[in-house]
Amino acid sequence: MTRLNWGMIGGGDGSQIGPAHRMGAQADGNFSFVAGALDADADRGKSYAQSLGIAPDRAYGNWRDMLEGEREHPDRVDLVTVATPNSTHFEITRAFLEAGFNVLCEKPMTMTVEEGEEIVRLAREAGRICAVNYCYSAYPMVRQMKAMVAAGELGAIRCVVANFSHGHHAAGDDADNPRVRWRYDPAQAGVSGQMADCGIHALHMASFILGDELRSLSADFASTVPGRVLEDDAMVNFRTEKGTVGRLWTSTIALGRQHGLDIQVFGETGGLRWASEQPNQIHYHRLGGRVEIIEKGEAGLHGDAARLSRVPIAHPEGFPLAVANIYVDLAARIRGEVAGALPGAEDGLRSMAAVYAAVDSARRDGAWVDARPPMFR
Numbered sequence: 001m002t003r004l005n006w007g008m009i010g011g012g013d014g015s016q017i018g019p020a021h022r023m024g025a026q027a028d029g030n031f032s033f034v035a036g037a038l039d040a041d042a043d044r045g046k047s048y049a050q051s052l053g054i055a056p057d058r059a060y061g062n063w064r065d066m067l068e069g070e071r072e073h074p075d076r077v078d079l080v081t082v083a084t085p086n087s088t089h090f091e092i093t094r095a096f097l098e099a100g101f102n103v104l105c106e107k108p109m110t111m112t113v114e115e116g117e118e119i120v121r122l123a124r125e126a127g128r129i130c131a132v133n134y135c136y137s138a139y140p141m142v143r144q145m146k147a148m149v150a151a152g153e154l155g156a157i158r159c160v161v162a163n164f165s166h167g168h169h170a171a172g173d174d175a176d177n178p179r180v181r182w183r184y185d186p187a188q189a190g191v192s193g194q195m196a197d198c199g200i201h202a203l204h205m206a207s208f209i210l211g212d213e214l215r216s217l218s219a220d221f222a223s224t225v226p227g228r229v230l231e232d233d234a235m236v237n238f239r240t241e242k243g244t245v246g247r248l249w250t251s252t253i254a255l256g257r258q259h260g261l262d263i264q265v266f267g268e269t270g271g272l273r274w275a276s277e278q279p280n281q282i283h284y285h286r287l288g289g290r291v292e293i294i295e296k297g298e299a300g301l302h303g304d305a306a307r308l309s310r311v312p313i314a315h316p317e318g319f320p321l322a323v324a325n326i327y328v329d330l331a332a333r334i335r336g337e338v339a340g341a342l343p344g345a346e347d348g349l350r351s352m353a354a355v356y357a358a359v360d361s362a363r364r365d366g367a368w369v370d371a372r373p374p375m376f377r
């Protein structure tokens, strides 16, 4: 197997998501970490990159230097991960796609729907991969749920309920904490706080499991901590293209909830429940039967769930491995091999359209609005 060359922008020393990408990309030997512009501070970024084994001439001080350096490099990177703060994603992703690189962008892919449409068009025209790191969709048991829905094991789907609600920004006196403040500041976060930060993960997961896309929504946004401009709590009712009823609750003030990502799917003949804090089990209730627990690693799982189970039954399987699963399929795509599901630029665009629709709806007392990007109507 030929190793692919991989580079990262952002994800510097002390960043939250950087380590997960480094572990994820390199876990299976698919990618060699050969280039990076890892930090907003050029010197910090260069020295940290070299401490991770990147050669000095490919430890770049900023992403523009990396673009120039890699464009002409005889052994240029096959994939660039963009793990910088949200407002920079569009500019960096666009530049690397235009230069013919494959990109894995962190969520939210862009700050506006128009930017999202430009990325989708660009990736299509360039014939390059633009993936978005909706990594929770790569948990084996989420793949099992998707396969069970597709196989008709729940009958026709009536309703999906998705939550991404935690209590980590509940403290009012934490409002000036720099890691918290930007998330509720329109100048830095854009039109939405928690919906754009975490709600889109849960919404993507609902679409992913159902094999169905968001059509319309009605949102109620609240900023419950005094002084916050953007929402820290949102309830979103939605309908899918196939007419399934959807409910999404996303919050940062839900004390008592920790990570708080969970999803339930209710069909005519069965229901499923999964939570990221117990990622190895699905609760399955067949109509007229008892609740069964389906365990990761057990015999008889659907193909993608079995393929992506990395550790024996009843052993914990971590979040970085969900990220690693994204890289497994990226590597296969780049090599032109058969690959599994990969969240793409279309998903990034749909999320941004959902955020804008939710903002619009919330401003108009929960009016039902079309939540599809214009290019997909």
Ligand code: NAD
Pocket (backbone or CB within 6 Å): 009, 010, 011, 012, 013, 014, 015, 016, 017, 018, 037, 038, 039, 040, 041, 062, 063, 083, 084, 085, 086, 088, 106, 107, 108, 133, 134, 135
């Ligand atoms: P962070 O603030 O902890 O780290 C950001 C890093 O990017 C820092 O090292 C910073 O120096 C660097 N950086 C900033 N501007 C840069 C630039 N112009 N060029 C190069 N490097 C730059 O942020 P984080 O929590 O790691 O989040 C980064 C991104 O990852 C965000 O978009 C966030 O939404 C996303 N994220 C996704 C998940 C997920 O589950 N998929 C989880 C956490 C964060």
